[in-house]
Amino acid sequence: MQIFSCPFCGPRPEPEFHFGGELGNHRPAPDCSPEAWAQYLHFRTNPRGAAEEIWLHIPCGELFKMHRDTVTMTALPGRALGDQP
Amino acid sequence: MTARRLPEGGEVDRSRPLSFTFDGRPVQGFHGDTLASALLASGERVLGRSFKYRRPRGIWGAGTEEPNVYADATDGPRFHPNLRVTLEPARDGLDLRSANSSPSARADRLGFLDLFARFLPSAFYYKTFFWPNWHVYEPAIRRMAGLGRIKPSSAPLPDGDQRNHHCDTVVVGAGPVGIAAALGLSRSGESVVLVDDGSRIGGSLLFRSARIDGMPGANWLAAAEADLRQLGVTVLTRTTAFGIYDHGLIALNQRRDDGPDRLWRVRPRRIVLAAGAVERPLPFAANDLPGVMSAEAALGYLRRQAVLPGLRIVVATNNSSTDEVAAAMTAAGAEVTVVDARQGRRVARALGRRMVTGVVLEDGTRIPCDCVLVSGGFTATVHLHAQAKGRLRWDDARLSFVPEAPVAGLVTVGAAAGHFALAEALAALPETLGLPDVPVADSAPYDITPLWPRPGQPGRVWIDLQHDVTAKDVELAARENMVSVEHLKRYTTLGMATDQGKTSNLAGMALMGALTGRSIPEVGTTTYRPPFAPVPYTSLAGPRGGSRMNPVRRLACEARHREIGASLGDYGGWLRPAHYGSDDSAILAEAKLARAAVGLFDASPLGKIEVIGPDAAAFLDFIHYNTVSTLKPGQCRYGFILAESGVVYDDGVLVRLDDHRFVVSCSSAHVAGVHGLLEEWRQDRFPAARIAIHDATAETATLTVSGPKARATLAAAGIDADLSDTAFPHMTTRWHGSGEAALRLTRVSFTGDRSYEVSVRQDLAPPLWDRLAAAARAEGGGPIGIEALMILRAEKGFIVIGKDTDGMTRPMDLGVSGPMKAKKVDFLGRRSLFTDEAQRADRNQLVGLLPADGFGPLPVGAHGIDLSGTTPRSIGYITSSHPGAALDHPVALGLIERGAERHGQEITLHHLGQRRRATLCPPCFLDPKGERLHA
Numbered sequence A: 001m002q003i004f005s006c007p008f009c010g011p012r013p014e015p016e017f018h019f020g021g022e023l024g025n026h027r028p029a030p031d032c033s034p035e036a037w038a039q040y041l042h043f044r045t046n047p048r049g050a051a052e053e054i055w056l057h058i059p060c061g062e063l064f065k066m067h068r069d070t071v072t073m074t075a076l077p078g079r080a081l082g083d084q085p
Numbered sequence B: 001m002t003a004r005r006l007p008e009g010g011e012v013d014r015s016r017p018l019s020f021t022f023d024g025r026p027v028q029g030f031h032g033d034t035l036a037s038a039l040l041a042s043g044e045r046v047l048g049r050s051f052k053y054r055r056p057r058g059i060w061g062a063g064t065e066e067p068n069v070y071a072d073a074t075d076g077p078r079f080h081p082n083l084r085v086t087l088e089p090a091r092d093g094l095d096l097r098s099a100n101s102s103p104s105a106r107a108d109r110l111g112f113l114d115l116f117a118r119f120l121p122s123a124f125y126y127k128t129f130f131w132p133n134w135h136v137y138e139p140a141i142r143r144m145a146g147l148g149r150i151k152p153s154s155a156p157l158p159d160g161d162q163r164n165h166h167c168d169t170v171v172v173g174a175g176p177v178g179i180a181a182a183l184g185l186s187r188s189g190e191s192v193v194l195v196d197d198g199s200r201i202g203g204s205l206l207f208r209s210a211r212i213d214g215m216p217g218a219n220w221l222a223a224a225e226a227d228l229r230q231l232g233v234t235v236l237t238r239t240t241a242f243g244i245y246d247h248g249l250i251a252l253n254q255r256r257d258d259g260p261d262r263l264w265r266v267r268p269r270r271i272v273l274a275a276g277a278v279e280r281p282l283p284f285a286a287n288d289l290p291g292v293m294s295a296e297a298a299l300g301y302l303r304r305q306a307v308l309p310g311l312r313i314v315v316a317t318n319n320s321s322t323d324e325v326a327a328a329m330t331a332a333g334a335e336v337t338v339v340d341a342r343q344g345r346r347v348a349r350a351l352g353r354r355m356v357t358g359v360v361l362e363d364g365t366r367i368p369c370d371c372v373l374v375s376g377g378f379t380a381t382v383h384l385h386a387q388a389k390g391r392l393r394w395d396d397a398r399l400s401f402v403p404e405a406p407v408a409g410l411v412t413v414g415a416a417a418g419h420f421a422l423a424e425a426l427a428a429l430p431e432t433l434g435l436p437d438v439p440v441a442d443s444a445p446y447d448i449t450p451l452w453p454r455p456g457q458p459g460r461v462w463i464d465l466q467h468d469v470t471a472k473d474v475e476l477a478a479r480e481n482m483v484s485v486e487h488l489k490r491y492t493t494l495g496m497a498t499d500q501g502k503t504s505n506l507a508g509m510a511l512m513g514a515l516t517g518r519s520i521p522e523v524g525t526t527t528y529r530p531p532f533a534p535v536p537y538t539s540l541a542g543p544r545g546g547s548r549m550n551p552v553r554r555l556a557c558e559a560r561h562r563e564i565g566a567s568l569g570d571y572g573g574w575l576r577p578a579h580y581g582s583d584d585s586a587i588l589a590e591a592k593l594a595r596a597a598v599g600l601f602d603a604s605p606l607g608k609i610e611v612i613g614p615d616a617a618a619f620l621d622f623i624h625y626n627t628v629s630t631l632k633p634g635q636c637r638y639g640f641i642l643a644e645s646g647v648v649y650d651d652g653v654l655v656r657l658d659d660h661r662f663v664v665s666c667s668s669a670h671v672a673g674v675h676g677l678l679e680e681w682r683q684d685r686f687p688a689a690r691i692a693i694h695d696a697t698a699e700t701a702t703l704t705v706s707g708p709k710a711r712a713t714l715a716a717a718g719i720d721a722d723l724s725d726t727a728f729p730h731m732t733t734r735w736h737g738s739g740e741a742a743l744r745l746t747r748v749s750f751t752g753d754r755s756y757e758v759s760v761r762q763d764l765a766p767p768l769w770d771r772l773a774a775a776a777r778a779e780g781g782g783p784i785g786i787e788a789l790m791i792l793r794a795e796k797g798f799i800v801i802g803k804d805t806d807g808m809t810r811p812m813d814l815g816v817s818g819p820m821k822a823k824k825v826d827f828l829g830r831r832s833l834f835t836d837e838a839q840r841a842d843r844n845q846l847v848g849l850l851p852a853d854g855f856g857p858l859p860v861g862a863h864g865i866d867l868s869g870t871t872p873r874s875i876g877y878i879t880s881s882h883p884g885a886a887l888d889h890p891v892a893l894g895l896i897e898r899g900a901e902r903h904g905q906e907i908t909l910h911h912l913g914q915r916r917r918a919t920l921c922p923p924c925f926l927d928p929k930g931e932r933l934h935a
């Protein structure tokens, strides 16, 4: 069981979290091409190694950003959505 | 039979006898026995049957590695399958049954299987039972295969117990090296947990002679136990560290006398693996006969439980560890012959049918005996290191894989690191653990010569006792090119089940290497995965389960529903009245009552999510398919929420309470999903501080009054609001009363009849229910369950998302295309509605269907079929089907290709081999003009 760190609540066990998708999959403009829309809807990079992701901490309801390594399973502390970058 | 208990010695307490039964026969033992030692002392040799050939088997080992003997135990009302007899203390009154035999290990009904062994090679099952279908053979094979039984009639095992724990260091294995590590780390200020799967700590010190710090091993151990207590080290015996998981979690299973197993989830800063090593068998023909035992295990039984395994003993070995074994057996009165491969002497085969009666050496010498103690060297127990993704290195001097280097957070010491001599193991501690001061031991160096199975060795040489894999099976795998170690494992099942390669792997790899011209490290090892040893499901599950795993949500008025005989069922996680009374003919009667007079329905699970704040209207314009911001306070609007794919995700009525406050009502099973979706977009796309979202579902009860007498029922219940159509028109909401007891009245309809939803703080709902129920009865109506509501809504053509829609349904497929064409602002899923796929003309669309063949209601799930091509083609399916309540015929809804333009056409349906005919029609069967809403 992994330990993730919610930027609001601190380190918590994995069952309290829900995966929210890859960071940076921005919603295209309403008049975008079908290809751009399909890219947004269906395509993911699914990286081996370093990954930037969105996670939801279920008890507090906050989404946040997290750097995770899909090979070593290390997870850096989460960052609030508003924080840069 | 010649194994027997010595009159004195050992740690058993002869003043405390006990007895239990094994396959119906009584077994005597003493306090301090394990089940295995008591069974051995009883002289019984055949204690199990092998997994595949049902060969008679006896005890091989003394710990987790035991591959042969398991037993199902009946302990009063409880039943424990697959008890590990080598690890369980003997207990008075247990009733044991050998786990892999019927009716008993001694007389196994399937023992004849062994006579057919040459017809049962590896992969026999895959090759033979392939035709026509594995499932034809599976039940009989399953009855024969496997370990243990399930006894559903026995009392359920108590819930497992679970602990979470943090400490500096977990030391796995409490032999002399583990104890020395725990003492040293504890003295340096660390909090330490020391675990061992035996019932006492001490490891090899409990049965091997040693000198540590100048004193006998037993004295050093007694002093160390006192020191551990004084230092406050947490010592867990009968506890197996079975797995290492992400982020340094180590899982321990503790077997307890006074309760169910306890699972420990420990997060230490460091794990010290001192798990020791497991003795390997030697390859000779019939090396599986009862009476052939691990020499190390036999020494343990002799010194700990005073059980002498035989009177004429052959010690067959390739290493120095058996020197002490042979001496001890001789001292205990046995006649011992040593066959040592280091001196060029090897056993060729064991003699005997049901137990060993002698051995024949490779030089032809015949030695009669009643017991063969075997040591093929030791395999370091590196499972946890490998689970933690640590790499292994082949040590050619010690003939074992050992950890190549420590992994982060885990360091391996002692025999688990390949230090099979105690002096060497302790001497390595200062460097590996950074300890200044460790005990010093005198011990002989470890000396071993290779003795692996050779290709073409005559007879049946067993490699894996637990899964009945012989050297010939490995040779067959090599011939069929299953030469990768992972293929070898899957093809022959070598190293599977609880053995996990503890006793069997190396011999298999060595033989595969010899057959393919590779060295053992070139063959490599299979992947190590948790658990190291079997763990009961009760332990893993802990107290979670049943209603604690998935608690049902309860209505505030549940007691009222029960009083009038409601049949309650789980609907979307809520316990709700399906209908009233036990007879489901009540469903149609309730629906007719609601059409004729009035029905009272508990709609409390309906989602009520409040969206509040200055940006709430703009936010909901984005969330909803329909335009929300044009609603005036007090108005309601039915609409959809789409997923970004354009598929309808949920529907419901949106209520605007005032400029900055809305209630999103959603399907009762969808509340968590819609709430999550709202939060996601609020946080990701909008100024989060200008919108607040609050799920008020649980705190608000909603009672719905529907039917021509709905208005009269409200008035009769004392709700003295102005209910005239001008003051309170359809699709509006208003407050009645003030303060905590205020009612919110909402005039919306899911039945097609005049309806009012009355919402109130949930704890105030039961008295409101009483007033409304009495009033409804006085008006000729009464309570209705959710099944009647389903009839009413289907007659009117109102859909249920997820039932009348699927993962392809866009709003225009439901006949709602206005917002797509006219809405000015962007919204969730909008772009998807303009894709080529969404705009196809041949999409499945919502239609009504009426039976055209006089055979009664159409079956849900029946497919419409197009018969114009060479093969029938599905053109959609029926989603809902109900008898009529106001109507005198059944009705159905469905998603049918081009359905909207085919009203009036007849189609053919196919269902479970039957053909039906149905006429397509608009998806609204009752009152298309909506006059009943105002009746």
Ligand SMILES: [Zn+2]
Pocket: A006, A007, A008, A009, A010, A057, A059, A060, A061, A062
């Ligand atoms: Zn949080």
